[in-house]
Amino acid sequence: MGHEVDMREHNEEQVIYLSSPVIETLALFSSLIQVKNDFLTEEREQLEEAYQNNFAVVQLKKLPDYSVYNLFNLLIPIPHFSSVELFAESLKRMAPGKFLYYFWGEDVPVEIVTKLWESPKTIWELDSNYYWQTDEVKAIYEQWLPVLQGFKNELAELLVNISKTAVFHAMWQEREPLMEASIRELQQLSMPSLSLAQYVMGKTFKRTSLYKMYYFIPSYCMTPARIRIFNESVCMVIYGCANALSNERESSEELAIRLKALADPNRLLILRLLSVKKEYGAKLAEYIGLTTATISHHLDILKKAGLVKEEKIGTIKYFAVDKEQITEMMQSLQHLIGK
Template sequence: MELHFHVSEAVDLTAFMFSIHNSGRKEDKELISKMLQDDETEKKLEEIRSRLSAEDHEKLEVFFNEDSAIGPALLPGVMKDDHTLSAEGFVQKLRAMNEEEIRSFLFGRGFADRDYDGSDPEAGKRIVDTLAVPKQEKWKLYYYLDRPEAVKEELSELTKYVYETFYKPFQQDAVEAAQAFIEELKQAPNDPEHPVRMLVRDYTDPEMIEYIHVYPSFSLNIGFMLNDLSVKNVVHLAIGVKRFSLLESKMNEEELFGLLKVLTDERRFRLLKLLRKRPHYGYEIAEALGVSNSTVSHHLAILLSHKFVKSERAEHRVYFKVNTEEIKRVMGEMERMFAE
């Protein structure tokens, strides 16, 4: 998997809109707040969130809802071969996309089981029927499959508004942080254990991927957004500039406590029990547990980052299974703590 690094205002602005609207899952707020309590980036994002009106959130909810995430899904289609796209360029290229392109990228971040070229709106609606997303998000996708021109108009106007009103003070910090992170990531770029390659392996088949386009994002901070275009042997990964450094250092301080909290969350516990029976892929998990795609993706990301779950590719799907050795290790550490 060949790594390519880019600084893109369009990527960070998309991440910015997603981040200021979605301030973190409720079940993880305590853990996240401890990790980020002294973090300057998070303080800046929180200050901006406090300035958002109800109308601002309503507009952002349309394209940056965690389940449908239409804005991030469209990003690779807008960028195409322009990996350093500006905010202005993003708006121009979005407006230039044709209807089929808009439709085909609407499902870029879902667990849809088949490809869709965007030519037949009714075929797209049948895919929506199979998605494990809330009903209101399905209605939204139905609407935009019939009206792709509305996507271009509404998202373009929202992007220009957020850029001018909220993002501009972030701009210089975002560029400098992205450039510095790229220098870190360029160290040992051919290492098969490079953290970027390891992260991508958790969600894709490495044998199908030739290129990973990496976009450091100031606004994502410790998060990431991945678009798997493995049919074309390409992955686009927007990754927070503190994803590795802050996450690792904070977890090491209270490692055992943090790991136990990860394991004892009710939804993750149910997910682990399901995977204990046999490996499952993302869509199966969502269906079996009766939850949305974004909920499954969220909890899998946490379990994978702490090595409680492993991933493996079979045919054209990524399956997840329990890493019993790591769970036993953590239980053994707890036993030793109380036995001493």
């Protein structure tokens, strides 16, 4: 019996869109650690009642803020997206040193990871870096590393248990169409993969590579967070999809216009004066010490941004703050940053 091997390197870029129960289970678990939105209030409360004393939950809460999102880095070595059971089995089999290496995003050299796993106390001999910048954090990791094997196995079991709950099944059945709709929305955009990834994340990446594989994965439970997981060959974008991306993009652009209108001390002062009572341009110029023409220029910018409204009484134009629009702007900003 013979065999044939094609040794040619495949350089074609692959782009994969998918919804994933594994991602959704991780995101739902992360909500137990890092409360970030009001989309999952009912689901989170039910899971907290059942799992708040779980070993994996307790241990992860001891780690620095946002460490829960490091768990998504494990999707690079364990690319099981459709089966929580297969993901959990691979997680259990994964060597603790390998787990640490990917948990820290491949940023900590293998030799240091190995040294830390074999002797956690050596963390005090290492230079401070992103993951252990202070003595407090070093102490936390020194206590966490010896229980890493148990944490990893308990986490795997917990993810499977969450995926089997009635809460998860009800949420998945109800929200999967929303995730599929988000995928269709992305597929309709004619953009290069890297540009699309930056569009979804809402920023330009400082670190990029010639990625061979792109994943775009919507998650209801992740809302409003967005995560990019990457190494030299893979770029994975996981994004909250409770709100349509197009709507968020449009609201972001509108918010940017308004914030730009506020980026001037004189315009802020005008808003302050107009919040007390309506006034006309010449009087504002007198209060602030600017020419009427300059005040008119500032008022025009504020009007275009929808922050002030105009009322003509006789032959004089009076201006006042549009408090409803100011409130809407503040709410949009809070929503955008997930507060």
